[in-house]
Amino acid sequence: MTKITALDTYDVRFPTSRELDGSDAMNPDPDYSAAYVVMRTDQPGLNGYGFAFTIGRGNDVQTVAIDALAHHVQGLDLDDIVGDLGGFAQRLIGDSQLRWLGPEKGVMHMAIGAVINAAWDLAARMAGKPLWRFIADMTPEQLVSTIDFRYLTDALTPDEALTMLHAVAASKSQRITRLLAEGYPAYTTSPGWLGYTDEKMQRLAREAVTAGFRTIKLKVGMNVEDDVRRCRLARETVGPDIDIAVDANQRWGVDDAIAWLQRLSDVRIAWAEEPTSPDDILGHAAIRRDVPSVPISTGEHTHNRVMFKQLFQAGAVDLVQIDAARVGGVNENLAILLLAAKFGVRVFPHAGGVGLCELVQHLAMADFVAISGKKDDRAIEFVDHLHEHFIDPVIVHNGCYLAPQSPGFSAQMHASTLAHYRYPDGPAWCEPASVARAQ
Template identity: 50%
Template sequence: MPTTRRGGLKIVELDVKDVRFPTSLGSHGSDALHTDPDYSCAYVTITTENGRQGFGLTFTCGRGTEIIVLTIRSMKRFVLGKNAEDIFANFAGFWRTITNDSQMRWIGPEKGVVHLAVAAILNSLWDLWAKIENKPLWKLLVDMEPEELVSTIDFRYITDVVTKSEAIQILEAKKSGKEAREKYLYENGYPAYTTQVGWMGYSDELVKQLCHKYLNLGFTHFKVKVGVNFEDDYRRCSAVRNHIGSDKVLMIDANQAWSVNEAIEWVKNLAPLKPLWVEEPTSPDDVLGHAAISEALKPYGIGVATGEMCANRVMFKQFLQSGGMQYCQIDSARIGSVNEILSVYIMAEKLKVKVCPHAGGVGLCEMVQHLQFWDYISLSGTMEGRLIEYVDQQHEHFIDPCIVENARYLTPKVAGYSTEFLPETLDKFSYPNGTEWQRMFKEGLFTLPDEAELVN
């Protein structure tokens, strides 16, 4: 932070809205366990006394968003009246304060609804910081000296893997070549893979159309949802393999559908289709189970990807240490925002595990691109074996949507974290009183929620 204080940055308002999109009507986002998701988010706006605003969100699948909204409202006291510059000057200290309240942590700690709520608030603060500095978030991170960036991270519980001083040394060692890597990103973007062809509720004909669409858009990596019925999985994955050809890359995602032994046998039987990875093959909390699956699938050349529902940096630490993940999938809203995500990236770099972020959802593509760009420029220095997930939904609702051309994310240039909705989106899709939701209730497409759910 600059030594000169700007003034007017006391936070005077924190607003939160429940925003939902009716994606279940088209089976968009459907998988083995989440059969009818309505892509949604708890959307936070913080405002300073001089009118600066930051916007943040945490992704949900519909029902339950109202619980996160209420939790965010209960956390206003951590933010209101604070000076934003003071928060940024001691961001690790603020992070620990908001995640470790002596009473609220009992319904966490650092996981579940409480941590999702924290992520939305912290995402809005990072957006505010980047806007104050007039930089896209990735550039804010890239331009920080290692000591300043590391000062935003709470290292409690992870010093057995990486210490603060080690993190600084890792970042210092990667300073050489930063300018060239940044230039490369501006000119070439970052490679993406698509999940849009593989939702479980899609018809065979739609899958065929989408495979050809995304091949024509330059995609070479395609992910398919699996996990309910083996014969159906083999048929659907075989169809995608046939549509995309043997020279393209197939991945599969079970979304936690199996027990450990079941996962091993199921994926072994899909091995002839040559998937690069199986994602979330079992419970997202089963570190040793993932390690066993990873070891069993190693002879088949199939890796394990997981992390989108990993609760915190401590869980990530164990997955990384155990060999339970070959592809680390951070999520921009699942754990405690950028502060905690940075610690996972640094641990993954030290332990030499590739980071391939989970995206899709509402705003996740917009956010994770910033994190992966920073990783390439400042930390890992490589794109080898690394991709950003891309799901072609809800981008039109953002003021600064992600842009993907020829299967590559283009570099964001607008200041902030790319998390601000268009005003008309809030008018239409705020739940349950937005105009689109009121229309769908009247038409019988959805049932008007019980009075207890009307928290807005």
């Protein structure tokens, strides 16, 4: 009988702030980082991998939070985890003492999500399937059994979820065939970082269109005149047929968001992302009501299913982002995808950072095959950074993510990456020129 022997953690940081990659109105100098976790078994070569994503300082806090979950994992039979992915997640989320540190939000919830994701990675590896296929091959009953419906039943009951899943189950194999042939649409944020010059933005926007992307996204929120100029330049550059989204990264209050977005309304924005605090459900609803020409979205910082439920109930968003490493793992994202499908809200998964593309593609593809049944009216974010550190990196071709084929959740990093970027003792951080950035 296979046992879980350890939950090993690694504080891995990439000095991305040196190049201003990833700069936006709220995050001027991120060092993309991962609190990385390996769920080790006593079977040689069989481990589960996961991580929480952070942007530098505090990645040590995130790593210690994962360590605090070790007693829920060490010594368990493997079957207690991979044979009961719903019960396993509920044991972590239901730890009453740790729950106080959220509840179901922030550092502790992201730590729980990383460990839950590692368990799903392990389960998919054992099944010999990429995670999207592992989920897609579950029966509706199996999928629903992984979800915690606490606080959800006023919007979605288990029976409703089953009815929804059964309705699309018969046509799963057709969608698997389509997914394998076509991939899943991607959009790119690479042209739009605030630290870039107009010329660099335009060059990258042209390259994005040439590469097959149908949607690009620009960061906004530092200066309204700059934003108007950059959006118009981008529209001139890509022409009328490419969607342009903007992302304010929570920069504004509700009143500011309304005034600012009205200034941008003549550029034909595909969506305005994170116009204000991710906690402000009623604020997003007010912005959406007062700026009807701009679709409104949020979600990458939306901390759990209860908040997504309310965004949908309040009619606060036209579309939504999900993030694979912010909420309580695959289980909670399945709940969110079901809620989105029930309310008819399109999902444009958040990615970028380090490894977020690798993770979230599986969720979007499982959603297409087994939950919403849709992919042509939505797209996964793509940023072409840091994929070389993963053993099974994403493949984006002609503006689409190709379906991963290797077993698991694509979360495993190379051993050489862990050694080189481990903070603070890896060579990437110990060289004298690096130390100043490590404050």
